[in-house]
Amino acid sequence: MTVRILIPTPLRPYCGQESTIEVSGASVGRCLSALLAQHPELKPYLFDDQGELRKFINLYLNDRDIRDQNGLETATEDGAELMIVPGLAGGASGLSAPSSTEPGSVELSVEESLRYGRHLMMPEVTIDGQKRLKAAKVLIIGAGGLGSPLGFYLAAAGVGRLGIVDDDVVEVSNLHRQILFTNNDVGRPKAEVARERLKALNPDIEVNAYPLRLTSENAGELIGDYDIVVDGTDNFATRYLVNDACVLANKPNVYGSIARFEGQVSVFWAEHGPCYRCLYPEPPPPGLIPSCAEGGVLGVLPGVIGVLQAVETIKLILSAGQSLVGHILLFDAMTMDWKKLHTRKDPHCALCGEQASITVLQDYEAFCGAGIGPDADPVPQISVEALKAKLDRGEKVSILDVRDPHEYRISQLPAATLIPLGELERRIGELDPSGELVVHCKSGVRSADAVRLLNRHGFDKAVSLQGGISAWAEKIDPQMLRY
Amino acid sequence: MSDTPTGPDTPPISPGLILNLPFEVVDALEWAAIGAYPEECCGLLLGHVPAHSGANSHAVSVVKAQPVANSAAPDERRYRYTMHPRQWLAAEREGQVTGLDIVGVFHSHPDGAAAPSGTDLELALPSLAYLIMATDGKCLTGLCGWYLATAGRRFLKARVTT
Numbered sequence: 001m002t003v004r005i006l007i008p009t010p011l012r013p014y015c016g017q018e019s020t021i022e023v024s025g026a027s028v029g030r031c032l033s034a035l036l037a038q039h040p041e042l043k044p045y046l047f048d049d050q051g052e053l054r055k056f057i058n059l060y061l062n063d064r065d066i067r068d069q070n071g072l073e074t075a076t077e078d079g080a081e082l083m084i085v086p087g088l089a090g091g092a093s094g095l096s097a098p099s100s101t102e103p104g105s106v107e108l109s110v111e112e113s114l115r116y117g118r119h120l121m122m123p124e125v126t127i128d129g130q131k132r133l134k135a136a137k138v139l140i141i142g143a144g145g146l147g148s149p150l151g152f153y154l155a156a157a158g159v160g161r162l163g164i165v166d167d168d169v170v171e172v173s174n175l176h177r178q179i180l181f182t183n184n185d186v187g188r189p190k191a192e193v194a195r196e197r198l199k200a201l202n203p204d205i206e207v208n209a210y211p212l213r214l215t216s217e218n219a220g221e222l223i224g225d226y227d228i229v230v231d232g233t234d235n236f237a238t239r240y241l242v243n244d245a246c247v248l249a250n251k252p253n254v255y256g257s258i259a260r261f262e263g264q265v266s267v268f269w270a271e272h273g274p275c276y277r278c279l280y281p282e283p284p285p286p287g288l289i290p291s292c293a294e295g296g297v298l299g300v301l302p303g304v305i306g307v308l309q310a311v312e313t314i315k316l317i318l319s320a321g322q323s324l325v326g327h328i329l330l331f332d333a334m335t336m337d338w339k340k341l342h343t344r345k346d347p348h349c350a351l352c353g354e355q356a357s358i359t360v361l362q363d364y365e366a367f368c369g370a371g372i373g374p375d376a377d378p379v380p381q382i383s384v385e386a387l388k389a390k391l392d393r394g395e396k397v398s399i400l401d402v403r404d405p406h407e408y409r410i411s412q413l414p415a416a417t418l419i420p421l422g423e424l425e426r427r428i429g430e431l432d433p434s435g436e437l438v439v440h441c442k443s444g445v446r447s448a449d450a451v452r453l454l455n456r457h458g459f460d461k462a463v464s465l466q467g468g469i470s471a472w473a474e475k476i477d478p479q480m481l482r483y
Numbered sequence: 484m485s486d487t488p489t490g491p492d493t494p495p496i497s498p499g500l501i502l503n504l505p506f507e508v509v510d511a512l513e514w515a516a517i518g519a520y521p522e523e524c525c526g527l528l529l530g531h532v533p534a535h536s537g538a539n540s541h542a543v544s545v546v547k548a549q550p551v552a553n554s555a556a557p558d559e560r561r562y563r564y565t566m567h568p569r570q571w572l573a574a575e576r577e578g579q580v581t582g583l584d585i586v587g588v589f590h591s592h593p594d595g596a597a598a599p600s601g602t603d604l605e606l607a608l609p610s611l612a613y614l615i616m617a618t619d620g621k622c623l624t625g626l627c628g629w630y631l632a633t634a635g636r637r638f639l640k641a642r643v644t645t
Contacts, residue, residue, distance in 0.1 A: 008575065009584050010610040045609065056606055058568040065568070085571050090603035090613075091523050091555070091563035092592040104624060123638050128596045128617075128625060272561075319562075319595035322602065 003031045003076050006083040015039040028061060029072035031082055046084070058085040097228045097252050097316040101135040103128065106160070112204060116158055129318045130158060136317045137161040139226035141214055141242050143194040144168075145302030146232030146256050146309060148180040153310040154230075155198040159317070161206040162198060163226055166190040167213040177299040214238055216361035219245040228316055230254040230309055236283040237364040243268060243276035244361055247352050252316055252325075256309040261298050263305035266328040266343065267312050270352035273326035278346035278353075283368040294445070301333055379451040381466045387438055388476050400431065400439045400462075402450045403469075411469060411481045413440060421446045424453055433459045440465035440472075442483070500641035501542040502587070502612050502628040509645060511548045512616055513623050516591035519553070520620035525564035526550040527574050528587035528612060543586050543612055549574065563602070564590045587612030587628075594618075597625030599638045607631050612641060 005021045015021060021038065025031035036043050048054055059066045060083040066074045076082070108116070108130060119125040119133075136159050140147050143166040154162060170178075170185045170193060178190075185193045195209035210222065223229055223245050231242045231253055239257070246253035252269040255276065268275045308329065315321045330339040351358045390397050391414065399416040401408060408418050419427050421441070431437065437454065439462055441447040447464040454462040465472070473480035504512075508528075515524040529547040551570040555563040566588075574585055588611055592600075597617040599607070607613065609631050617625035628641030 006575070008571070009586070010608045013610055056608070060568070060572060063572070083572060083575070085568040085575075086608050087568045088525070088527075088566040088571065088588050088608075089555070089564060089606045090588075090590060090600065091559075092595040092600050092602075098594065123598050123629070123640065124601065126596065126598050128598065132596070319592065320600055 001026050001076055001078050003080045003082050005031065005035055006081060008084055008086055010086065011042060011045055011084065014041040014045065025076060027072065027076060028059060028066050028074045028082060031076060032059075032072070056087045056089065058087050059083070060085055092319050097136070099132065099135050099227055099317075100137065101160070103132040103135040106131050106134045108134065109204075112158070115202075115204075119157070124320050125318060129320070132317050132319075133158045133314070134160040136228070137163075137226040138228045138230060138313060138317075139163040139165065139223060140230045140232055141165050141238065142232035142234065143178075143180060143190040144174065144232060144234060145177040145258065145297065145299075146306040147194070147230075148178045149303050149306035150230055150232065150256075150310040150313070151180060151194055151198055152201065153307060154313060155202045155205055155207070157310075157314055158202065159205065159313075161208070161226070163208040163210060163222070164191045164194045164198075165210040165212065165214050165222065166194070167211060173293075177297065177302050179303070214241060216241060216363065219361060220249065223249050223251060226251070228252050228254065228313055230256075230313055232256060232306065232309070235368075237368040239276065240283065240367060241361065241364045244351055244358065246270075247275050247277075248359075248361070254309045254312050254316070256302075256305045258297055258301050258305050260295055261301065261333045263301055263331045263333075264328055265305055265308045265312065265324060265331075267316070267324045269325050270345075274343045274345040275349065275352045277351045278349045279328070279343055281346070281350065285369065294443075298333060304331060304333070377452065379448045379455070380463045381444075382438055382463045383466050384472045384475050387465060387472075396435065398432065398435055398437045400437055400450070401441070401469075402439060402446050403441050407442065407483070410483050411473065413469060413472060416440070421450055424450055425457075428454070428457055431459070433457070435461065437462040438465055439463065441468050443468040443470050499541065500612060500628065500630045500639075502614065502641045502643045503542060503544045504614075504643060504645050505545070506645060508545050508548045509626075511550075512589060512614070512626070515548070515550045515589075516593075516616040516618040516623060517620060519591060519593075520618055521593045522560035523553055523555075523562065523564045523591050523593060524550060524616075525553050525566055525588070525590040527566075527570070527585050528589055528614060529574065529578070529581075529583040530586040531582075531584060545586065545612075546583055548589060561593060585611075587614060589614040589616065591616040591618050593620065597627040599629050603629075604638060607638070609633075613638070614643075 001024055002022055007015055007019055023031050023034035025034050046057055061074055062080055116130050119130050120127050138154055138159050140151055143164050168190050170181045170188055170190055172186050180194045180197050189211040191209035191211040195207045198207045219241055229246050229251055233239050243253055247270045250271055252267055255266045255268055257264050312324055315323055326343055328341050328343050347353050399413050401416040401418045402421040404420050439447040439450045444464060444467055451462045451464045473482045527549045528545045529549055530543055530545045551566045553560050553564045554567045555565040578584055595617055597615045613629040615627055616623050628643045629638040630641055632639050
């Protein structure tokens with residue numbers, strides 16, 4: 001069974017420049033084996049390391065694709081013609097964020113060429129890519145755990161204009177993860193300090209500090225001055241606001257979020273894929289997902305996620321690689337599991353769907369339930385000063401601590417009974433329903449829940465300690481350890 | 484070592500590729516890139532199998548840029564191109580008559596750079612010239628030639644002459 005194999009030009013150097021090679025074999029697979037026996041150098045171009053036919057290699061037996069027949073088992077006949085046909089594919093692949101400044105209109109100085117030399121030599125960046133970075137304008141929402149590493153790397157990469165929105169001041173509890181700040185910065189506005197640090201790293205770039213809260217009133221104008229928005233926020237209200245403002249302004253939103261040991265990264269860009277609302281049409285009930293302040297966070301985790309946001313931002317600017325548009329990357333630092341999931345655009349999305357009902361920015365505090373939930377159903381409270389006075393007078397007051405045992409080990413109120421909130425209903429029989437009961441947690445959220453539960457079980461004299469043990473440490477006992 | 488390239492260490496388009504594009508080919512490329520904007524255009528570069536043009540370089544003379552329909556999914560064509568294998572098949576068949584070989588591939592990067600992307604590198608074939616045009620929809624903002632390095636999977640830049 002003699003078969004003529006037609007070799008495409010790019011592969012001819014690997015078979016003595018022959019354009020046609022005759023082999024014998026009863027099937028396509030056997031013919032290829034015979035070909036490789038004559039010209040083993042061809043093998044890496046036809047098969048991958050697992051022995052599978054490479055994706056970009058197509059085989060046509062007498063002008064018919066073998067995939068439509070029996071694949072490599074397709075039977076050959078004498079005089080047949082087997083053609084190796086490369087499938088050609090490629091493309092910018094990376095989505096390109098539109099630049100409001102024409103990259104061709106910027107030039108690099110000698111100093112900049114020295115600074116960015118390791119970029120310029122890469123064919124995926126080149127001097128054109130560096131000019132794109134210089135022409136790019138990126139707005140970072142939140143100068144916290146995520147904003148710190150991504151701010152540093154975007155500044156270092158030479159992004160020409162950075163904006164930083166944050167209305168907070170630096171607190172000492174920020175320093176275990178927010179690497180933009182040092183001990184000396186405690187009490188100073190984060191946006192201003194971030195501007196100083198990033199300008200110190202790269203004086204050639206423009207850094208705008210916005211020491212204000214992003215609101216429905218100012219979001220449109222702020223975002224309008226930038227090409228890409230990076231979301232480093234820590235609360236749902238701002239996250240929905242950032243998403244909605246980006247969709248309405250048609251800007252890409254490089255999203256990252258963290259909780260305890262887990263992180264997520266994606267790029268939401270309604271023109272090319274889903275937006276945040278396509279995935280999460282509504283926020284979770286208040287209190288269900290703890291913030292970093294409530295649930296804690298591994299200090300290094302925002303470093304991992306923030307750097308990934310910087311990578312996605314730079315790829316968008318360079319139009320390089322595959323963007324996370326249409327995908328979400330999940331990271332678990334405890335198991336070191338990375339999962340990349342496909343995300344779908346929701347055709348019924350209220351914001352970016354075919355019949356969108358949201359056309360202007362909303363009241364996101366109300367949408368996300370801040371101000372409803374716990375506060376909508378107030379419970380009786382006692383201040384730390386009043387509790388201290390009662391104890392000093394020797395009044396008989398029972399104190400119930402509803403925190404978790406590892407929190408209890410940090411600091412305790414005198415003579416408190418520990419029953420974590422999750423165990424309270426089951427262990428309620430351990431408590432006296434008739435006496436006065438002061439319930440506390442870290443800051444007052446869980447103790448309010450506990451008081452509601454106790455009230456349902458007939459504890460009429462249960463009260464919540466306002467501000468929790470944090471308020472006690474601040475106002476009554478400065479020697480107490482805090483967290 | 485013989486003068487005729489025979490093994491994987493001496494592919495015909497390496498090291499040092501000079502890509503010669505006649506004016507009418509450049510015009511055709513510009514027309515294809517702008518015409519397809521905001522989607523990517525793609526096609527085949529037809530010419531002659533390169534002959535030695537110097538101690539360390541090879542010159543490819545492109546005779547014709549033949550546009551091919553981009554068969555990537557419609558919503559991906561802004562950043563992907565795919566040529567159906569039958570287009571290659573047809574060009575090879577035609578080449579047997581006209582004497583023109585497939586010497587390379589061209590495609591455009593709308594609002595992008597005239598440099599290969601990660602996808603371009605992943606799917607690149609040896610011994611082909613890759614011509615990439617950047618366009619803003621009004622004119623070509625860049626045009627660069629590339630080819631796969633003999634050692635290591637990376638692109639090297641070709642010299643483009645007209």
